[in-house]
Amino acid sequence: MQFNEYYNGRTGLTVGVNKVLFSEETPYQKVEILETDTWGNMMTIDGMVMLSEKDEFVYHEMLAHVPMFAHPKPRRVLIIGGGDGGTAREVLRHPSVEHVDMVEIDEAVVRAAKQYLPDVGDFDNPKLHVRFEDGITFVEKVSDPYDVIIIDGSDPVGPAVELFSESFYRNCYNALTPQGILSSQTESPWVPSYHPAIRKLFQSLDTIFDVSRMYLAYIPLYPSGMWSLAYASKGLHPHDPEVLDRVVKGTTSMDDSLRYYNPEIHQGSFALPGFVREILR
Amino acid sequence: MQFNEYYNGRTGLTVGVNKVLFSEETPYQKVEILETDTWGNMMTIDGMVMLSEKDEFVYHEMLAHVPMFAHPKPRRVLIIGGGDGGTAREVLRHPSVEHVDMVEIDEAVVRAAKQYLPDVGDFDNPKLHVRFEDGITFVEKVSDPYDVIIIDGSDPVGPAVELFSESFYRNCYNALTPQGILSSQTESPWVPSYHPAIRKLFQSLDTIFDVSRMYLAYIPLYPSGMWSLAYASKGLHPHDPEVLDRVVKGTTSMDDSLRYYNPEIHQGSFALPGFVREILR
Numbered sequence: 078m079q080f081n082e083y084y085n086g087r088t089g090l091t092v093g094v095n096k097v098l099f100s101e102e103t104p105y106q107k108v109e110i111l112e113t114d115t116w117g118n119m120m121t122i123d124g125m126v127m128l129s130e131k132d133e134f135v136y137h138e139m140l141a142h143v144p145m146f147a148h149p150k151p152r153r154v155l156i157i158g159g160g161d162g163g164t165a166r167e168v169l170r171h172p173s174v175e176h177v178d179m180v181e182i183d184e185a186v187v188r189a190a191k192q193y194l195p196d197v198g199d200f201d202n203p204k205l206h207v208r209f210e211d212g213i214t215f216v217e218k219v220s221d222p223y224d225v226i227i228i229d230g231s232d233p234v235g236p237a238v239e240l241f242s243e244s245f246y247r248n249c250y251n252a253l254t255p256q257g258i259l260s261s262q263t264e265s266p267w268v269p270s271y272h273p274a275i276r277k278l279f280q281s282l283d284t285i286f287d288v289s290r291m292y293l294a295y296i297p298l299y300p301s302g303m304w305s306l307a308y309a310s311k312g313l314h315p316h317d318p319e320v321l322d323r324v325v326k327g328t329t330s331m332d333d334s335l336r337y338y339n340p341e342i343h344q345g346s347f348a349l350p351g352f353v354r355e356i357l358r
Numbered sequence: 359m360q361f362n363e364y365y366n367g368r369t370g371l372t373v374g375v376n377k378v379l380f381s382e383e384t385p386y387q388k389v390e391i392l393e394t395d396t397w398g399n400m401m402t403i404d405g406m407v408m409l410s411e412k413d414e415f416v417y418h419e420m421l422a423h424v425p426m427f428a429h430p431k432p433r434r435v436l437i438i439g440g441g442d443g444g445t446a447r448e449v450l451r452h453p454s455v456e457h458v459d460m461v462e463i464d465e466a467v468v469r470a471a472k473q474y475l476p477d478v479g480d481f482d483n484p485k486l487h488v489r490f491e492d493g494i495t496f497v498e499k500v501s502d503p504y505d506v507i508i509i510d511g512s513d514p515v516g517p518a519v520e521l522f523s524e525s526f527y528r529n530c531y532n533a534l535t536p537q538g539i540l541s542s543q544t545e546s547p548w549v550p551s552y553h554p555a556i557r558k559l560f561q562s563l564d565t566i567f568d569v570s571r572m573y574l575a576y577i578p579l580y581p582s583g584m585w586s587l588a589y590a591s592k593g594l595h596p597h598d599p600e601v602l603d604r605v606v607k608g609t610t611s612m613d614d615s616l617r618y619y620n621p622e623i624h625q626g627s628f629a630l631p632g633f634v635r636e637i638l639r
Binding site: 078115 | 360362366367369372373374386396416578579584616618621625630
């Protein structure tokens with residue numbers, strides 16, 4: 078059996094599947110776990126790859142460590158989405174972290190991940206608080222602000238479409254501490270149908286935040302293999318000398334767990350090809 | 359009709375194809391041109407994607423401009439392979455270039471490219487000299503050395519397997535001027551079966567050249583979307599201040615044609631994720 082995900086006409090990814098381990102139509106989306114021939118177990122939502130056991134480290138390290146190392150001392154962290162647990166796992170490697178709220182709309186994602194992606198999450202960690210709520214409304218009523226907010230949602234169709242709206246990012250800004258930093262996944266620059274959503278999202282970040290930048294990561298099971306992410310802050314530039322110093326020191330003490338992120342990647346991933354810059358214009 | 363190229367078990371790329379425009383079993387390989395639904399015409403060799411009209415700029419800019427800008431004044435350039443003409447086109451944009459030898463073993467590749475990929479090559483340029491010869495033996499007997507040598511071969515199976523050997527790179531070294539620089543395509547770090555060839559190739563470069571480094575590019579129609587390339591020189595580091603100065607000045611005067619390569623990419627593409635560094639150890 079083959080899994081196919083198309084992203085541009087009939088171009089896309091094809092993956093060999095041994096069997097379907099989990100398949101559920103939830104109130105929000107269709108969640109599936111497929112046992113693949115070479116990537117371990119793989120989660121899809123509405124037919125789009127979210128992660129596989131073999132490649133998830135790229136996405137989770139890049140989404141979590143760029144904002145986490147940029148912040149001088151992240152104590153309280155909010156993750157919107159991220160139900161597979163991988164982003165929280167990377168966040169929890171930072172010793173300053175005291176409290177992580179993970180707000181996942183769909184409990185089925187967490188349930189499937191706990192059963193079929195047992196090494197991805199760190200759900201027994203007492204610092205992690207999983208809430209099955211809508212992240213959009215959650216950020217409207219935050220009273221105790223966060224040092225870092227990470228938007229780990231799926232593609233801008235279905236329940237995740239509001240995760241690309243300006244009002245959502247304005248609420249995130251208000252839910253951040255004065256040195257607060259945000260990161261978000263922002264789709265592939267090679268998928269033409271996402272260009273308007275990407276442009277609008279970065280225009281919103283540019284309006285709301287003091288610093289906003291796109292960065293990139295190589296994710297083999299995501300459309301085209303080129304994935305964009307957003308960094309936004311209330312002042313700290315991702316390449317500020319104090320940030321780069323923290324990255325060098327922090328990655329040295331975390332080295333065994335890091336398989337993608339490192340100080341050179343922290344800098345180099347912000348280099349954007351000309352055709353990607355064009356999308357943002 | 360769908361074109362499929364698998365790179366890891368049954369994982370790979372799938373592309374919608376309207377029709378087959380060219381298909382020939384040459385003495386060396388099977389060369390095909392497929393009209394795709396969204397990437398323009400696409401060339402495959404032995405079932406492996408070489409380029410499409412829509413994404414070829416990435417590979418050709420990155421393979422050509424990194425060594426060309428690193429060299430202080432490249433006049434004579436040798437391209438091994440590259441029969442589609444895209445690498446030569448980018449090389450010929452550099453005003454210092456006087457003479458380009460393109461040594462392509464298979465005339466059918468050039469013939470197919472001229473007919474079905476007419477915007478890729480610059481075959482009428484009088485500085486370009488196309489020779490239908492074996493690049494392996496050509497570099498054994500170079501009398502007038504080159505400033506830049508670019509290895510634009512296909513995957514290390516079939517006629518291109520020798521393009522990954524130490525003796526070939528030693529001959530390239532000897533065919534370079536004292537400030538000479540070489541670049542080469544070196545496969546995807548996400549394809550486990552290529553790891554031994556990649557490791558061996560970089561070990562050879564490390565032995566033969568004074569400076570050798572891997573760099574990366576996002577190529578959506580190549581396996582996994584993450585592609586590695588090699589830079590090797592007789593002394594000039596790719597991030598030497600004089601090189602970076604040339605890149606800034608040179609790209610400014612070439613800006614209209616560049617859709618991927620720029621000064622930030624020249625630096626950032628050398629940042630390697632941890633799992634890629636592991637392959638080279």
